[in-house]
Amino acid sequence: MKLSSFLQAAAIFRKDFLVGLRRRAAFAAMAMFALTTIASLSLALGGAFVEPKLLAALLWVVIFFAASAGISGTFEDEAAAGTLSTLKLYAARQAILFGKMFFTLASLGALTIFLLPVFLILFDAEIARLGIFSATVLLGLVGISAAGTLTAALTVSASAKGGLFPILLFPVTLPIFLPAISLTEAAFTGAEFSAEFLAAMIFYDAILVTAASILFDFLD
Amino acid sequence: MNKIYLESVSLSFGHRELFKNLTLEFPAGKTFGVVGANGSGKSTLLKLAAKILKPDAGEVKFHGAKTVAAVTPELKIYDTLTAAENLNFFAQLRGKAVDVSEIGRRVGLDFETELRAGDFSTGMRQRLKFAILLGVDADIWILDEPTSNLDGTGREIFLREIRGGARGGKIILLATNDAADLEVCDEVIELPAGGGDF
Numbered sequence: 001m002k003l004s005s006f007l008q009a010a011a012i013f014r015k016d017f018l019v020g021l022r023r024r025a026a027f028a029a030m031a032m033f034a035l036t037t038i039a040s041l042s043l044a045l046g047g048a049f050v051e052p053k054l055l056a057a058l059l060w061v062v063i064f065f066a067a068s069a070g071i072s073g074t075f076e077d078e079a080a081a082g083t084l085s086t087l088k089l090y091a092a093r094q095a096i097l098f099g100k101m102f103f104t105l106a107s108l109g110a111l112t113i114f115l116l117p118v119f120l121i122l123f124d125a126e127i128a129r130l131g132i133f134s135a136t137v138l139l140g141l142v143g144i145s146a147a148g149t150l151t152a153a154l155t156v157s158a159s160a161k162g163g164l165f166p167i168l169l170f171p172v173t174l175p176i177f178l179p180a181i182s183l184t185e186a187a188f189t190g191a192e193f194s195a196e197f198l199a200a201m202i203f204y205d206a207i208l209v210t211a212a213s214i215l216f217d218f219l220d
Numbered sequence: 221m222n223k224i225y226l227e228s229v230s231l232s233f234g235h236r237e238l239f240k241n242l243t244l245e246f247p248a249g250k251t252f253g254v255v256g257a258n259g260s261g262k263s264t265l266l267k268l269a270a271k272i273l274k275p276d277a278g279e280v281k282f283h284g285a286k287t288v289a290a291v292t293p294e295l296k297i298y299d300t301l302t303a304a305e306n307l308n309f310f311a312q313l314r315g316k317a318v319d320v321s322e323i324g325r326r327v328g329l330d331f332e333t334e335l336r337a338g339d340f341s342t343g344m345r346q347r348l349k350f351a352i353l354l355g356v357d358a359d360i361w362i363l364d365e366p367t368s369n370l371d372g373t374g375r376e377i378f379l380r381e382i383r384g385g386a387r388g389g390k391i392i393l394l395a396t397n398d399a400a401d402l403e404v405c406d407e408v409i410e411l412p413a414g415g416g417d418f
Contacts, residue, residue, distance in 0.1 A: 004315055011312040015298070015305075022300045082296030089272065089290060090313045090356065 005095040012091060012099025013106075020107070026077075027107060030070035034115040037062050042122035055125055056184035060140065060177050062115065064170075067108055071148035072165040074100050075156040084156070097149060097216040101209075105145040112137055128190030132198075136183040139201040143176040146208040153219050175204050222248035222284035222359055224269050224391055229278035231261075231268065238264060242278070244409070248285065248359070251382055251392040253402045256411030262395035263292065263364050265411065269393055270362045282360075285391055287314065289358035291349045291366045299338030303348050304331045311355040318355040327351045328377055342369040350378060361385055363394045367401055379404050 020026060041058060050058070078084040087096060120126060127133045151169045158164050179197035186193035224246040231239045238261045246252055246269065254262045267273035270288045271280055297306050304320050311318040324331035329347045337348060346369050353361060363382070367375045382404045385392055394405060402408055 007315060008313050011309060015301070015309050018305065019298065019300045081299065082294065083298055085272075086295040086297065086310075089270075089288065089295065090310050095313075 002092075005092045005098075008091045008095030009099040009102065012087070012095060013102045016100065016103040017106070020103070023077075026070040026073045027111070029073075030066040030107070030111050031114060033069045034062050034066040034111060035118065037065065038115065038119050038122055045123075047124070050123055050125075052125075052188040053181065053185045055123055055188060056181045058123075059119060059184060060180055062119070063108070063112065063140070064144065064173065064177070065166075066111060066115070067144050067148060068166045068169060070107060070111075071104055071145075071169075072152055072155070072162070074104060074149055074152040076152065079156050093217050094213060097153070097212060100152075101145050101149040101212070104149050105141055108141045108145060109138075112141065125188060127187055129187045129193070132183060132193050133187035135198065136180055136187060136201070139198070139205055140176055140180040143201070143205045143208050144173055146205065146212045147172040147176075150208075150212040150215060153216060157220075172208070176201060222282075222389065222391060224285065224360065225281045225283060226269060227279045227281065229268060229275040229280065231264065231273070231275050239268075239275075244269075246391050246393060248389045248391045249386055250406040251386045251394060251404050253405030253408040254393060254395040254411065255397070255399075255402070255408060257413040258397075260411040260413050262411060265409075266290075266292070266362050266364055266393050266395050270360060272362075285359035287356070287358040288360045288362060289353040289356045290362035290364070291346070291353055292362065292364035293368075295349070297337050297345065297348055297352070300336055302334060302336055303329060303340070303351070306337055306348060307331065307351055307355050310352045314356040314358070316355060316357055323351050323354050326354065326377070326381065328373060343371060343374055346370055347374060347377075350381070354381065359391060361390050361392045363392065365396060365398075366394065367396070367398060375400075 075084060078087060091099075148169055151165060151172065155164045155168065179200050183193055183197050183201075185191075226242055226244040229239055229242040230237070254265055256262050264273065268275055268280060270290065271282070298309070301309065307318060307320055307323065320331045327347045327350050329344060329351060337345060340348065346366070350366065361382075367378050370378065379401070382392060382394065386404075386406070394401060396402065
């Protein structure tokens with residue numbers, strides 16, 4: 001990405017942050033979905049012990065569906081307001097993609113920081129390996145952000161975008177969840193973790209970001 | 221010299237052939253008026269010239285000119301941002317530092333206001349769109365019905381800035397249904413009703 005495109009992406013990130021702060025709708029949707037899911041599961045289990053592997057899977061299920069509730073609006077809100085055409089006229093394609101991708105990553109990061117303490121308290125869990133946990137969450141969120149931003153751009157002109165978005169996003173993000181769940185389980189239990197899983201996440205994230213960058217230029 | 225060159229451009233919508241083998245040249249320093257009945261393709265011609273729309277055949281080339289800015293009904297501004305935030309955002313996208321109060325004075329808009337663009341009247345929004353066009357300092361100006369919804373003062377400001385833009389070497393394309401707007405045009409292109417050859 002050229003320097004001018006990087007500066008454009010930074011401007012788009014700042015603009016999305018400002019608009020997001022004032023509208024708050026997308027973040028509220030993600031946060032409420034996450035809180036409702038965590039609270040419902042916690043109440044249903046009634047304080048019973050949950051296997052670390054299941055706990056790890058639950059965390060990623062919550063993150064995935066909360067992300068689905070918020071990311072789809074990345075382009076949809078701009079298209080509905082009529083500003084997407086203006087943005088395309090004034091900014092480079094790659095700047096739009098990466099500006100939106102960084103904003104999605106920041107939103108998901110904030111969401112995770114917000115929901116994680118609630119999750120750990122309600123499920124009486126603790127993180128034994130903070131380093132591997134942080135790396136896993138970061139890599140997982142990068143993958144979801146890259147796939148989610150591209151999918152949001154793909155579905156923006158579809159008539160049934162609400163249903164189409166999670167259907168398209170799920171198979172693309174599935175390869176992230178398999179190693180992420182295993183690594184998160186290791187972070188909960190303090191057991192040895194597989195470096196291959198970490199490498200696989202880095203590799204798949206790189207593929208997703210590259211593919212998003214290449215494919216975005218072909219979207220109208 | 222900067223110019224836009226449309227070479228044997230054709231465009232159809234379904235079975236309707238709007239332009240066929242259209243060749244036109246728009247050199248810098250001139251304002252071109254585009255007139256015609258509703259549906260004759262005024263806005264479409266502007267989009268083709270700005271490369272917002274791709275032709276079915278032929279080619280649109282920019283010689284020298286690189287950047288496009290536009291005031292059209294379809295291009296919206298951010299309702300949740302203030303006038304100054306909108307102007308600064310679009311200027312940043314083009315790497316320009318703008319003197320907000322100077323542009324505000326030129327278009328007759330108060331950029332000190334905390335009001336968000338969503339609370340603006342239609343005329344104020346139109347002035348803000350024009351302020352953005354001035355702020356990004358593009359080589360090509362695409363103006364589609366720019367004086368609609370403007371009061372007398374607003375119209376005078378627009379026409380004055382268009383004259384200034386042409387003097388400053390901009391390539392200006394102006395589609396209008398208002399004959400009074402044509403006073404700033406150096407050449408006028410009249411599109412036939414229903415499209416086709418012209």
